Amino acid sequence: MSAEPSASLPRIGVWLIGARGSVATTAVAGCAAVTAGLHPPTGMVTETDPFAGSALPPLSSLVFGGHDTVDCPLPKRAETLAASGVLPHGLPSAVRAELAAADHEIRTGGPLPGDTRTEDELIETFAGDIRDFVRRGRLARAVVLNVASTEPVPEGSALPASSLYAAAALRAGCPYVNFTPSAGLHHPALTDEAHASDLPYAGRDGKTGQTLLRSVLGPMFAQRALRVLAWSGTNLLGGGDGAALADPAAAAAKNAGKERALADTLGTVPQGETHIDDVPALGDWKTAWDHIAFDGFLGSRMTLQTTWQGCDSALAAPLVLDLARLLARAHEAGLRGPRPELGFYFKDPDPGSTSALAEQYGALVRFGQRLGSGI
Numbered sequence: 001m002s003a004e005p006s007a008s009l010p011r012i013g014v015w016l017i018g019a020r021g022s023v024a025t026t027a028v029a030g031c032a033a034v035t036a037g038l039h040p041p042t043g044m045v046t047e048t049d050p051f052a053g054s055a056l057p058p059l060s061s062l063v064f065g066g067h068d069t070v071d072c073p074l075p076k077r078a079e080t081l082a083a084s085g086v087l088p089h090g091l092p093s094a095v096r097a098e099l100a101a102a103d104h105e106i107r108t109g110g111p112l113p114g115d116t117r118t119e120d121e122l123i124e125t126f127a128g129d130i131r132d133f134v135r136r137g138r139l140a141r142a143v144v145l146n147v148a149s150t151e152p153v154p155e156g157s158a159l160p161a162s163s164l165y166a167a168a169a170l171r172a173g174c175p176y177v178n179f180t181p182s183a184g185l186h187h188p189a190l191t192d193e194a195h196a197s198d199l200p201y202a203g204r205d206g207k208t209g210q211t212l213l214r215s216v217l218g219p220m221f222a223q224r225a226l227r228v229l230a231w232s233g234t235n236l237l238g239g240g241d242g243a244a245l246a247d248p249a250a251a252a253a254k255n256a257g258k259e260r261a262l263a264d265t266l267g268t269v270p271q272g273e274t275h276i277d278d279v280p281a282l283g284d285w286k287t288a289w290d291h292i293a294f295d296g297f298l299g300s301r302m303t304l305q306t307t308w309q310g311c312d313s314a315l316a317a318p319l320v321l322d323l324a325r326l327l328a329r330a331h332e333a334g335l336r337g338p339r340p341e342l343g344f345y346f347k348d349p350d351p352g353s354t355s356a357l358a359e360q361y362g363a364l365v366r367f368g369q370r371l372g373s374g375i
Contacts, residue, residue: 012057013142014324015130015174017165019066019106022086022239022284023147023179025077025099026317028064029087032098035060038091043318045344045364046325054368056325065105065133067126067165068148069112074103084283086311105133111161119159126168134172143327144169144176145320146203151182163187170197175327178203179320181348195337200330202323202339205347208315209308210235210274210288211261215357217304218265221294230293231262232272237312238282261347264355284313319345326371333375341367 016024033039041047046056078092078099092099107129110122117125134142146162154160159167162182167190169176176199178184185194185201194201207215210233221228263269272291288308296302323345330339343353344360354360 009061010057010140011063011137012061012324012328013134013137013139013174014062014064014321015133015142015144015169016064016066016320017109017144017146017162018068018148019064019102020068020070020072020074020077021147021149022077022081022313023316023320024066024068025074025081026086026313027147027320028074028099028102029078029081029091029095030317031059031062031064031321032095033088033091036095038094039088041318043315044322045318046322046368050365051368053372054329055372055374056329056368059321059325062321062324063105063137063139064102065107066102067107067109067129069109074099074106081284081313084285086284086313105137109161109165111164119164122164123167123171126165127171130168130172130174141328141331142172142174143324143331144172144174145324146176146178146180146182146184147316147320148180148182150180154183154187157189159187159189163190166190167193170194170199173199175199175331176201177320177323177327179206179316179323181205198336200327200335200337200339202327202342202350203346203348206316206319206345207261207347208312208319209286209310210290211347212357213288213306213308214261214290215265215355215360217292217306218262219356219358221292222266227295228266228268228270228292229295230271231290233274233288233290235274235276235286235288236279236282237276237286238278238280239284239312261355285309285311326367329371333371335375339367 018024034041075092075096078087081087082089082092111117130142130144146165148162151160151162160183162180162184166176166184170193176185181204184204186204290306292304294302323342326342338350340350340352341363343349344364353363
């Protein structure tokens with residue numbers, strides 16, 4: 001980072017799976033920009049007043065690295081994002097040193113086409129990369145976050161890439177966050193290992209747009225005793241997510257979390273489906289439409305329509321930084337296991353979390369107070 005932490009301040013690693021993707025690049029550039037005072041921490045919940053006493057690691061203490069299977073350097077990736085309006089004009093140049101430092105810590109992921117290594121060999125290689133990152137950087141700890149493209153729902157017993165990386169995080173002794181709908185630690189083969197670890201972990205699938213709105217509107221209908229009959233939605237998106245979610249199996253994994261949020265908050269499953277369309281021309285921007293049909297008093301039929309337009313990377317990056325800080329502090333405090341208190345950030349939170357955003361926020365604030373009290 002451009003603002004060097006003091007010698008006595010522990011350095012915290014943030015190891016990103018999909019480290020050269022849009023979300024990761026935005027998170028690295030954003031952390032550098034906020035640390036240098038170039039931009040305010042808009043969208044970072046951990047930078048608001050309720051978390052001032054939570055003893056979270058400062059942004060200036062974060063050191064970035066990760067795995068990826070593409071070789072476009074982070075400075076170049078940031079320039080592309082700035083050209084499309086995702087990053088502010090001039091920011092890639094202003095934080096080029098920080099982007100280059102993070103890029104230097106990115107290692108080749110996998111499995112690549114034709115890779116003959118066994119699952120255990122891949123896991124050990126990935127874990128070794130993470131351990132080496134911590135050792136060379138003299139880091140107090142590192143948090144592994146999956147921000148890679150969505151995978152199809154796995155079939156059979158073979159571990160998908162997301163689960164190989166999750167297993168590597170456990171083996172390297174690192175807290176883990178799954179910000180994607182991919183299997184990660186949720187694969188049945190990793191359940192026992194995750195529960196037996198002394199590590200905190202959270203997720204899956206970051207809640208940034210359409211589902212964020214649904215987690216507010218769903219409780220509104222339920223609390224006002226309005227009967228929702230149908231809830232249909234459409235997502236138009238491009239970029240890496242659009243291409244990945246053009247696969248029906250990957251789209252099914254994504255939509256499962258959206259539908260679960262409605263079922264949990266409404267207490268029933270309304271008619272209608274959510275569709276995801278790949279529109280490459282949109283790049284890193286997306287549009288989400290919802291059409292809600294509901295009954296009011298004496299059966300009066302009514303509708304609500306919403307339109308959400310935004311940049312998913314800009315919405316996700318501050319949440320990634322929040323989660324890295326919260327899990328690092330939870331690890332330091334000796335917490336372990338799934339963290340339902342962090343359900344505020346996810347479409348598919350860990351068991352014990354509600355799907356209603358206001359209740360999730362309350363649980364998060366209480367968790368922050370607990371972290372600040374020394375547990």
